[in-house]
Each structure stands twice: as C-alpha cells, then as structure tokens.
C-alpha cells in the first residue's frame with residue numbers, strides 16, 4: 394500500500410518563513426496520503442516554495458523549473474503571489490500556482506490536477522487571492538528538525554520599506570492568537586523538540602488582544618519543557634529598551650538580536666522609508682549592549698539603493714566599522730515590482746554595487762574574525 398503513495402519533492406527557496414511554510418505544506422500533504430521524498434528525480438510531483446525578495450532569488454527558480462522531470466509541477470509561495478497566472482506564460486510546464494495565504498488548498502489542487510492530467514480536460518490551477526490562513530494548518534506535527542522548530546507569530550507585513558516586495562506577496566499583518574502559538578509550542582515539546590524560534594517579519598508589531606510581543610515573550614518563556622528560544626526579525630523603529638529588558642528577564646531566551654540597519658546614511662534611510670535615523674539606531678545598539686549583557690547582534694545591509702552616493706556608502710561603511718556586528722548579511726539592491734523604489738532609477742551601476750558589496754563583506758569578515 395505504502396508504495397502506491399504518490400511522491401512529492403518540495404524545495405524551499407528564501408527565508409525561514411518559507412522553511413516553516415514548507416513544513417506546513419508537507420504536513421498537509423502527508424495527511425492526504427502523499428509521501429514526502431527527497432529524491433527529485435523519482436518524484437511524481439515537484440513543488441518549489443519560492444522567494445521574490447531579490448531578482449537573483451527568482452532567477453534561481455526560473456532556471457530550476459526548466460530541469461524538472463516530474464509529471465506535475467507547482468510553484469507556491471512568494472513568486473506565486475507576485476506573478477499569479479503569468480507564471481504559466483513564462484513557464485508553460487507549470488501545472489499549479491498557489492500563493493502564500495492559500496497553501497492549505499495545495500492537496501486538493503494536486504488531486505484535481507492528477508485526476509485530469511492525461512485527459513483533454515487537463516487544466517492549470519492558480520489560487521492566489523486569500524488574505525487569511527486557518528490556524529489549524531500549523532498543527533500537522535511535520536518537522537524537518539528533531540530538536541528545533543520555527544513558530545510563526547505573525548504573518549505578512551505592513552511596513553512598506555521602499556525596496557521591499559514582502560508586504561505585496563505576504564499581505565497585511567496578522568498576529569496569530571497567542572493561545573494557538575502556545576498550543577503549537579506545547580505540541581512541539583511533546584514531540585521532543587526543546588528549542589524554538591519565533592518568526593515574524595517584524596515581531597515587535599505582534600499584538601493579539603491584550604498581548605503584545607513583550608507579553609508573548611513572557612508567556613513563551615514560561616512554557617514547561619522549553620529549553621531555549623529566540624526570535625526574528627526586529628525592526629529598529631519599533632525596538633525599545635523595554636524589549637531589551639524583557640530579553641534580559643526571560644531566562645530561556647537566547648541573547649541574540651537581528652536588527653537590520655539597511656543603511657548608515659540618513660538620506661537613504663529616509664528614501665527607504667525605514668522610520669529611524671542613524672543616530673537612533675546607534676543609540677539602540679548602545680542600549681542593547683548596556684542592558685543585554687553579552688548579547689550578540691547581527692544586521693542586514695543593502696548597498697546600491699537608488700541615488701546612493703559614495704558619501705552615503707561611506708556612512709554605512711563607518712557604521713558597520715563602529716558597531717562591530719557579530720555578523721552582517723549584505724545585499725546588492727535589486728528592483729522589485731510594486732515597490733515604491735521601483736519608480737526610482739536603479740542608478741548605481743552593477744560594478745559599483747559589487748565594489749561596495751565586497752568592501753563591506755571584507756570589513757565584516759575582519760570584524761567577525763576578531764570577535765571569535
């Protein structure tokens with residue numbers, strides 16, 4: 394009987410949010426009798442859970458589609474919401490396209506496609522318009538890691554940073570009921586998992602009824618059996634000394650903060666619509682280091698944002714040099730559809746972006762080495 398199960402190979406592109414979504418999809422498919430396989434060549438169905446954050450992320454998916462041998466191909470996740478049915482025009486071999494808030498429908502969609510695949514009724518299906526996920530999808534118990542689990546606390550994002558496609562592909566901000574988050578963590582613990590990472594595009598904005606993010610941290614910290622937890626990502630504009638105090642007070646919380654600065658130039662930060670200044674950011678870092686003893690600090694940086702001059706870049710370089718991050722993820726600006734910055738000319742040429750990218754990369758390498 395087992396051998397009759399259809400095999401699904403699912404590859405994840407992009408961030409931890411997608412890693413968790415892929416587990417959700419696998420759990421839902423297993424429930425419907427599919428077998429999750431790690432052998433792409435032998436799979437009946439291949440699904441790519443995709444990322445749209447930079448052009449490069451999308452290019453990887455387009456070229457991977459061309460190599461698929463399976464009979465049924467699905468594109469799900471952020472590119473699905475970004476391109477909708479236009480994916481079928483660019484990649485006619487794709488059978489279904491499912492957006493970030495419609496993932497619960499994947500098993501039914503596959504069943505429908507399988508039914509008609511070889512007949513004249515064969516069809517392509519796309520579902521990209523929901524703005525809501527049922528909480529039950531998080532409770533299938535499917536986990537890739539036996540010790541650690543990601544737990545989504547909020548979906549979507551409403552910050553509209555000028556360069557970022559995420560609000561358009563992940564929809565408005567929705568905070569999950571804290572009772573459900575806690576129930577999921579307890580299920581994880583019952584399954585032997587003792588480490589958790591809470592996920593949200595901007596966890597500071599978590600708010601469900603009377604519970605804000607700081608309250609949520611306290612609730613999670615008190616879950617019996619949980620040994621360690623952390624969270625990503627915090628947005629500097631909503632990060633406060635109160636959060637640092639809460640980090641210090643929660644004994645199970647890892648003293649780790651990912652605080653993306655993006656740029657050290659006030660002019661560029663304003664164009665990016667980030668809602669803070671370089672000085673505000675530096676004050677936050679100072680406070681963090683005062684309050685959270687031995688806390689680690691990491692960041693994200695974009696080089697080559699439209700109009701970024703050598704002086705703007707120098708401001709970023711100096712900020713990185715002065716702060717001394719434990720790690721920094723450095724990205725070259727990439728124009729994204731729908732975004733505010735897409736109306737600006739992408740005027741820092743490719744070579745200059747590469748030069749700025751490698752200068753900060755080298756600097757951060759030296760800093761990270763010293764910290765070891």
Ligand code: SAH
Nearest residue numbers: 556557594626653693694724725726727729
């Ligand atoms: N919500 C998180 C993650 C956003 S995406 C946050 O706010 O930090 C992860 C990183 O990708 C961002 O922090 C940013 O540095 C980078 N990024 C987003 N859009 C980009 C773009 N258009 N070009 C280059 N890098 C981008």
Ligand code: SF4
Nearest residue numbers: 550552553554557559
């Ligand atoms: Fe994108 Fe900004 Fe939201 Fe992060 S906070 S996901 S960078 S819009």
Ligand code: F3S
Nearest residue numbers: 407408444445446471
């Ligand atoms: Fe994540 Fe990429 Fe989507 S970074 S939210 S998978 S656009």
